[in-house]
Amino acid sequence: MRAKVGLTEMREVMEKLEEALLTGQRLALATVVRTEGSAPRAVGTSMLVTEDGSPVGSVSGGCVEASVIETAADVLASGVPELHSFGISDDDGFGVGLMCGGSVEIFVQTYDPAACPHFASLQRAMDENLPCAMVTIFDGEPGFAGRSELVPQNADIEELFEGTALVPDAVRAAGDAVQEAIASGVTTSVLLPAATGTEKPLSLLIDVYRPARRLLIFGAIDFSASLAHMGAFLGFHVTVCDSRAVFATAERIPSAHEIVIDQPVRYLQKEIARGRLATDAAICVLTHDAKFDVPVLDVALRHGFAYIGAMGSRRTAQDRRERLIGLGHTDQSMAPLRSPIGLDLSASTPAETAVSIMAEIIAAKNQTSGLPLAHTSDPIHKGALERAGYQLRPAGQPPSFCY
Structure with missing residues (x-):
């Protein structure tokens, strides 16, 4: 899509x-x-x-x-x-x-x-x-x-x-x-x-x-319903995974394409092993529980997904980092981790938070700053191949990729 x-x-x-x-x-x-x-x-x-x-x-x-x-x-x-x-x-x-x-x-x-x-x-x-x-x-x-x-x-x-x-x-x-x-x-x-x-x-x-990009949300909380709705609206194939069947229901999260009742890390490992997750998948960890979110983040970081975010306070984010260091991670290997998750919008409601997270996912995909356009000077519709490092107009040559 x-x-x-x-x-x-x-x-x-x-x-x-x-x-x-x-x-x-x-x-x-x-x-x-x-x-x-x-x-x-x-x-x-x-x-x-x-x-x-x-x-x-x-x-x-x-x-x-x-x-x-x-x-x-x-x-x-x-x-x-x-x-x-x-x-x-x-x-x-x-x-x-x-x-x-x-x-x-x-x-x-x-x-x-x-x-x-x-x-x-x-x-x-x-x-x-x-x-x-x-x-x-x-x-x-x-x-x-x-x-x-x-x-x-x-x-x-x-x-x-x-x-x-x-x-x-x-x-x-x-x-x-x-x-x-x-x-x-x-x-x-x-x-x-x-x-x-x-x-x-x-x-x-x-x-x-191409197939719709996947958005995996771990943790079936109130914020997950809004994030699933926003992700589906933006064309993602949305999966919500939680080990608690009472929370992981279609009634609570109607916009998700898939709702999986399983241990989050086990499900992520199975999807990777089956080859069902491209590296452009977005991983959002909303579990708020170290025993669930740290193992998922450990696997996600080692696999190298394009976007990895985790919800929580700055104190929680620091605690996660220390736990991940205990699993062998370094500052360099944790660089892709976005925690606390989302852009700085002072979001408070689930809907506002979903906008903040999806805006960060879009910015990460396009390799942009997420700053207001009024504060930047780059072309508004800069081509994705150019952002990825392609030389669009070699000096003295006709353009090879033309946007």
């Missing part, structure tokens, strides 16, 4: 695509393929336009949708995909453009079962929680734009470049970029060199689909 648009909006787009696949109706699919600066939507955000001009979803939050709908009508009539760029609107505010100061490129193509033969395979992969990417050529020599291929994790690109005369090194580079994007969970676009005998470089959209 991808948090590029609102979850309801994304579900509506996917459901409409499924309906079109079953009924054979034609739609236009508009997708954000490149952005620069403070663009309103992320790469991969999509909007559908029906033959009667009705939109499903949004690609800019309202700035350029009217123009995209007009383009969609042209594309549906001609069957030829189009790539359009939108920058800041003119000074009087009536020109088509973005008010945020950034720029965005939107690719509009027809969608029907014949034009998008890989969508059914994508649906199966999503149903089976298999990481994959839908790779689409959105710019290049005439006849190439609109080609797409579904690429599973650890698989090669086989069909996309047939007939393009793209050199083998470029094909391998494209395959590597696809696998890097799937591994990172980040939808992105890639610029490849021109194929042999052509002049225009190929641009690829790598639209990543």
Whole structure:
């Protein structure tokens, strides 16, 4: 699942695509393929336009949708995909453009079962929680734009470049970029060199689909219900684990996808042994009891999860650290531990605390400070691959990853 648009909006787009696949109706699919600066939507955000001009979803939050709908009508009539760029609107505010100061490129193509033969395979992969990417050529020599291929994790690109005369090194580079994007969970676009005998470089959209990130909450307390609700709202697959059956119930924690009655450390060890926990899982320990939370934190720290947080006072946090040191941990090995858990919001209610914790999880994923935007100078929508250390625009070279 991808948090590029609102979850309801994304579900509506996917459901409409499924309906079109079953009924054979034609739609236009508009997708954000490149952005620069403070663009309103992320790469991969999509909007559908029906033959009667009705939109499903949004690609800019309202700035350029009217123009995209007009383009969609042209594309549906001609069957030829189009790539359009939108920058800041003119000074009087009536020109088509973005008010945020950034720029965005939107690719509009027809969608029907014949034009998008890989969508059914994508649906199966999503149903089976298999990481994959839908790779689409959105710019290049005439006849190439609109080609797409579904690429599973650890698989090669086989069909996309047939007939393009793209050199083998470029094909391998494209395959590597696809696998890097799937591994990172980040939808992105890639610029490849021109194929042999052509002049225009190929641009690829790598639209990543991965299973929902897991949020494990240990301890079925009042705060857990609010945290489970907030986690599910943000697209996480939420599991609540507690050894006390009287507290760990669906009635008390209705938003959790799974409620497990087991010793927390035993359940965590079993999930790790079964290979069901990727390292991007978020571990939240709310048990307030050293005999439960310290063993869980010990296992979580040794496994290296992306986020590990534990609730409690500063005195409790210090006591935990001392107990973990007794188990062989050092300041370095405990560095990932966020205890007390959450950002400094002076949260007091369970709902406020849930916001504080989930905000910290998001900040940790994006490797950001969590400071107010008014107190920072970095781009608001800084790309995740760039935060992870990728060089987006090597000096003197065309961009390899373009946001």
